Amino acid sequence: MELQIGRDEFNQALYRAQGIVEKKSTMPILASVLLEATQGEGGGRLRVSAFDLEIGVTGTHPAEVQKTGSVAIKHKELYDIVRALPEKTVVLRREANNRVKITSGAAEFNIVGQPAEDYPAFPRAEKVAFVAVEPTQLLEMIEKTQFAISADETRHNLNGVYFETEAGAVRMVATDGHRLSLVQRAIEGDFGLKKGVIVPRKGLFELRRLLAEDGASACELGFTETSGVFRRGELTMVMRLIDGVFPDYAQVIPREADRIVTVDRPRLLETLKRMSLLSSDRTTNAVKFELSEGTLRVSSQNPDLGDAHEEIQVAYGGTAMQIGFNARYLMDVLSVVDSAQVNVELCDELSPGVLKPAGDAPPGSRYTAVIMPMRI
Amino acid sequence: MRWEDIVGQDRPVRLLRAALERDQLHHAYLLAGPPGTGKELIARTLAQAANCEAEDVASRPCERCGHCLAIARGSFPDVQWILPQSEMVARGLISKADLEGAPSKEIRVDEVRALSRRLSFAALRGRRKIAALVPADALNERAQNALLKTLEEPPPATTFLLISANPDALLPTIRSRCARVQLGPVSEELIYRRLVRDGVAEPEARERAARAQGSFSQALSDPGERRSLIEAFERALAAPDERDALDLAAEHSERDAAALVAVAIEAWTRDVLVAQAGAPRQLLEARDLFDTAAQLGARLPPTTLLSQAGLCARVIEALGQNGNGRLQLERLFLGARELRASGQKGNAHG
Numbered sequence: 224m225e226l227q228i229g230r231d232e233f234n235q236a237l238y239r240a241q242g243i244v245e246k247k248s249t250m251p252i253l254a255s256v257l258l259e260a261t262q263g264e265g266g267g268r269l270r271v272s273a274f275d276l277e278i279g280v281t282g283t284h285p286a287e288v289q290k291t292g293s294v295a296i297k298h299k300e301l302y303d304i305v306r307a308l309p310e311k312t313v314v315l316r317r318e319a320n321n322r323v324k325i326t327s328g329a330a331e332f333n334i335v336g337q338p339a340e341d342y343p344a345f346p347r348a349e350k351v352a353f354v355a356v357e358p359t360q361l362l363e364m365i366e367k368t369q370f371a372i373s374a375d376e377t378r379h380n381l382n383g384v385y386f387e388t389e390a391g392a393v394r395m396v397a398t399d400g401h402r403l404s405l406v407q408r409a410i411e412g413d414f415g416l417k418k419g420v421i422v423p424r425k426g427l428f429e430l431r432r433l434l435a436e437d438g439a440s441a442c443e444l445g446f447t448e449t450s451g452v453f454r455r456g457e458l459t460m461v462m463r464l465i466d467g468v469f470p471d472y473a474q475v476i477p478r479e480a481d482r483i484v485t486v487d488r489p490r491l492l493e494t495l496k497r498m499s500l501l502s503s504d505r506t507t508n509a510v511k512f513e514l515s516e517g518t519l520r521v522s523s524q525n526p527d528l529g530d531a532h533e534e535i536q537v538a539y540g541g542t543a544m545q546i547g548f549n550a551r552y553l554m555d556v557l558s559v560v561d562s563a564q565v566n567v568e569l570c571d572e573l574s575p576g577v578l579k580p581a582g583d584a585p586p587g588s589r590y591t592a593v594i595m596p597m598r599i
Numbered sequence: 600m601r602w603e604d605i606v607g608q609d610r611p612v613r614l615l616r617a618a619l620e621r622d623q624l625h626h627a628y629l630l631a632g633p634p635g636t637g638k639e640l641i642a643r644t645l646a647q648a649a650n651c652e653a654e655d656v657a658s659r660p661c662e663r664c665g666h667c668l669a670i671a672r673g674s675f676p677d678v679q680w681i682l683p684q685s686e687m688v689a690r691g692l693i694s695k696a697d698l699e700g701a702p703s704k705e706i707r708v709d710e711v712r713a714l715s716r717r718l719s720f721a722a723l724r725g726r727r728k729i730a731a732l733v734p735a736d737a738l739n740e741r742a743q744n745a746l747l748k749t750l751e752e753p754p755p756a757t758t759f760l761l762i763s764a765n766p767d768a769l770l771p772t773i774r775s776r777c778a779r780v781q782l783g784p785v786s787e788e789l790i791y792r793r794l795v796r797d798g799v800a801e802p803e804a805r806e807r808a809a810r811a812q813g814s815f816s817q818a819l820s821d822p823g824e825r826r827s828l829i830e831a832f833e834r835a836l837a838a839p840d841e842r843d844a845l846d847l848a849a850e851h852s853e854r855d856a857a858a859l860v861a862v863a864i865e866a867w868t869r870d871v872l873v874a875q876a877g878a879p880r881q882l883l884e885a886r887d888l889f890d891t892a893a894q895l896g897a898r899l900p901p902t903t904l905l906s907q908a909g910l911c912a913r914v915i916e917a918l919g920q921n922g923n924g925r926l927q928l929e930r931l932f933l934g935a936r937e938l939r940a941s942g943q944k945g946n947a948h949g
Contacts, residue, residue: 249681249710251693252674276676276717343676344669346723376712377748379719423720449721463720466755 224292224317226260228269230308230327232284237302239458240273242429243280244298250276250343252295257342258315259293260286269315272345273298278426279345279461293339294321301325304332346461348452351445354412358442358455362434364395365427367406367590370555372424373399380467384427386451387419392587396472402552402594403472409587414446421469422451426462433460476593477577480568485538485581486519488565492557494533498523499550501531508550511599514569515543523550546572547599553578556592572596600644601662606793607785608637614780615641619648620656624727625778626753629735631766632782635814641782642731642760646670646678649758650725666725677725681706681714683737689855706732708741715749718757728757735761736768743770750776784813794818810884828860829867829888833895836936844936848928857924858915861931865911871895872904903942910934 237256245253259270267288272281294317305313310328317323321336365384373381378400385396393414394407430453434442443454446464453460495510501523502508513520517539522532546569557565562580569576578592605612611630618624628645630638647660647667660667669675684702687693695702714730722728732738738746750759750773761777763769791808793815799807810825811818835843851860870883875896880889896904914931918924 249679249714250673251687251697254697276679277720341672341674343674344724376716377752379716379754382716382719449723463723465719466721467719 224258224260224294224315225290226267226269226286226288227312227314228284228286230305230311230313232286233269233271233313234302234305236269236271236282236284237298237305239280239282240271240298241302242432243273243275243278245275246299248275252337252341252343254297254299255295255337255342256298256301257293257295257339259339260288260291260315262288262291272342274343274345274461276343277423277463278429280429280458281345281461282458284457292317294323294336295339295342296323296334296336300334304334346450346452346463347447348445348450348459348461351447351452352413352415353443353445353452353454354410354414356410356442356444358434358438358440360408360410361442361444362431362438364393364406364408365431365434367559368395368397368404369424369427369431370559371397371399371402371404371592372427375399379465380421380469383421383423383465385419385469385472386416386422388414388416394589396469398470398472398475398593401549402555402592403475404556405472405476405589405591405593407587407589409585414444416446419469420446420451421465421467422462423465426451429460430462433458475575476591477568477570477575480570480577482514482539482541482544482569484514484519484567484569485564486535486567488557488560488563490535491519491521491565492554494521494535495550495554495557498531498533499554501525501528502550507597509547509597509599510550510553511545511547513543513545514539514541516540544569544572545599546576547597548576548594549597552594556594560590573598600640601660602644602648605637605640605644607789608641608782611641611780611782615645616648619645619659624649624758626757627750627759627761627777629761629763629766629769629774629777629779630782631763631779633784633812633814634764635811635816635818636782636785637815638762638764638782639731639733641780642729642733642762643670645758645760646675646729646731649727649729650675650677669724675725676723677727678729679714679717679731681710681730681732686733686737704737705739706737706742707739708745711738711742711745711749715745715754718749718754722756726756728754729760730757731760731762733762734765735763735773736765738769740770743773747772747776785811785815786813787811790815790818806886809881809886812884825863826885826887828863829885829891832864832867832932833891835932836939841933841936844932845929848925848932851928852925854918854922854924857928858918860928861911861914861918864931864935865908865915867892868904868908868911871899872901872908875899875901875904899939900942903938906938907935910938 240256253275257272261268267286268283269286270283308327309330313327315325321338323334323336325332368384387394391409392407393410396405440455445452450464451462498510498521499508510521510523519535519537524530556578560580562582564581566579566581576594580590602612602616632638647670650666651659651661652664652666653659653661670678683704683706685704688695688702718728787808790811791804794804794807807818831847835847851857866884870885871892873882874892880886883889914927917927
């Protein structure tokens with residue numbers, strides 16, 4: 224392998240890999256990046272890949288390739304060297320025993336590499352039915368569901384977001400058993416999914432990072448049986464899917480509500496932030512909702528500190544009731560919804576509460592959050 | 600390695616092959632047996648056979664397909680080997696420079712959690728995900744409890760292989776959730792044949808096979824070292840002052856090296872006792888030192904030797920609990936010197 228590549232181009236590729244390479248893994252080679260130099264019709268390319276058995280990122284970059292070949296090099300050392308190189312171009316040359324000579328200007332490094340064959344094979348991303356996705360829309364869908372993913376590592380099937388398609392729409396659902404968040408958006412194209420898939424938290428996190436750094440370029444998303452594949456230009460990210468059955472979430476979404484309260488979203492969020500300051504238990508953040516005609520009274524109490532309450536004017540004409548919630552769960556939802564007003568749908572003090580943005584949604588679009596009540 | 604090439608473990612091999620051929624592999628096996636009897640070899644062969652691409656089930660693993668080769672190289676994503684850091688350093692998989700502190704001898708709870716997270720994904724290339732814990736008794740108690748959850752509700756198409764020479768060190772709850780596959784010591788004859796095949800000369804092969812205690816790894820280790828170590832030990836004990844003993848301890852000051860020395864001295868103490876009881880040469884581990892052992896046995900009272908064996912056991916235990924290598928060896932050598940001195944005066948103490 225011998226090639227010449229722009230230092231900044233190479234640096235960027237290594238920066239991307241940074242979040243993926245595992246420093247302390249049971250498979251030591253995962254601390255390395257895989258470099259593959261190829262010569263094709265469009266000229267030479269350097270492919271830089273990182274894979275931690277969970278997520279893989281690979282990008283190809285234009286390079287002047289004198290000799291094709293591949294090698295794995297420890298990421299940290301390589302990244303540190305490339306960042307410190309004096310000239311704008313760098314020459315990489317694999318020598319005997321997988322040693323790699325890096326030269327830039329007068330500086331020369333000889334570092335130890337490992338055979339490329341020792342690098343674990345990437346998930347296959349051939350034969351993927353890619354669908355063009357709007358980066359901002361995908362980012363929005365991730366943000367609207369990610370917070371509800373279960374943190375309980377023993378419940379693998381809840382450690383990710385359920386992704387399923389329905390004629391002309393995609394739906395993402397996350398739940399931890401106490402709350403559920405569902406978002407649906409219209410999309411054109413067919414993912415070819417026979418059933419829904421579970422995309423793990425870490426994969427979504429990396430995907431979100433990629434989407435946030437560039438919201439303008441065209442992106443594609445697709446799935447194989449074992450992985451999700453995201454593609455933008457020369458960059459491909461592969462995330463392995465969780466092998467499990469997502470619970471039948473439709474069952475836990477109440478079909479109709481006895482009481483619907485329309486409330487100003489920023490106001491309710493502010494109120495909850497204030498009231499949760501005095502919640503007796505910091506982890507459960509219990510707040511009490513007392514509903515009467517035209518008014519929602521939110522209160523909290525702590526036997527050691529005291530109590531607090533606040534009243535909000537709401538559009539409500541039904542009978543009085545009271546119910547307890549974890550304020551954190553409500554705030555998580557209110558922070559990601561963009562509408563000015565939200566509808567809070569309630570039945571009785573033991574039935575789950577439902578939050579939806581008020582007003583009409585565009586066709587195919589939907590957002591629903593379900594939150595289990597607390598006994599107060 | 601092909602199943603046919605695994606020597607001396609017919610019963611475990613038959614059991615696992617039958618399970619593979621019927622596609623009825625358990626979700627967890629405890630591969631138990633003395634060191635050097637082929638536990639890891641069987642684990643690797645099982646991992647290959649379960650994922651081999653060969654059409655004919657009976658000829659798996661084929662050792663030629665991409666999956667078999669990748670598993671042999673350790674780069675197959677669906678087969679994971681979980682080792683404590685100290686073991687990874689010892690095998691040259693990582694260098695000490697890669698670690699922040701001293702290499703841990705334990706498999707810790709976060710490693711078990713990371714493993715069970717990775718196992719929750721669908722298999723990437725293979726048919727069956729394999730997770731081998733080498734050795735399983737390196738799991739500390741918290742890690743074992745974390746593993747228990749995964750063992751109780753194993754992810755689909757997954758087999759755990761718990762490898763241990765000391766299965767009693769595992770929590771009973773872990774043991775009861777694994778199908779136990781017991782490996783026995785390999786017969787002396789099979790070890791002898793293997794050594795001859797490797798080009799070891801006839802009499803030496805006999806001697807090494809006898810000393811191996813049914814363990815291939817012990818038979819393949821260098822025999823000369825043990826002999827010179829025992830001779831140096833006896834010289835240091837017979838010397839007029841303590842200087843030789845202290846030098847010998849300093850020479851093996853690294854903890855793992857010190858533990859090997861203590862184990863060798865323990866085996867040697869047994870040999871002297873065996874010779875003292877009038878047993879023939881064949882029953883000794885160090886047969887080449889039979890004459891030395893017989894002479895010592897004639898001179899020393901059994902109580903002195905038994906006290907020396909007890910001292911060895913305590914030193915080995917202390918080294919297992921992070922004792923300082925050099926200090927523990929000094930304790931052993933100086934203690935043994937004292938035992939000899941008082942034993943020859945005829946008032947040995949226990």
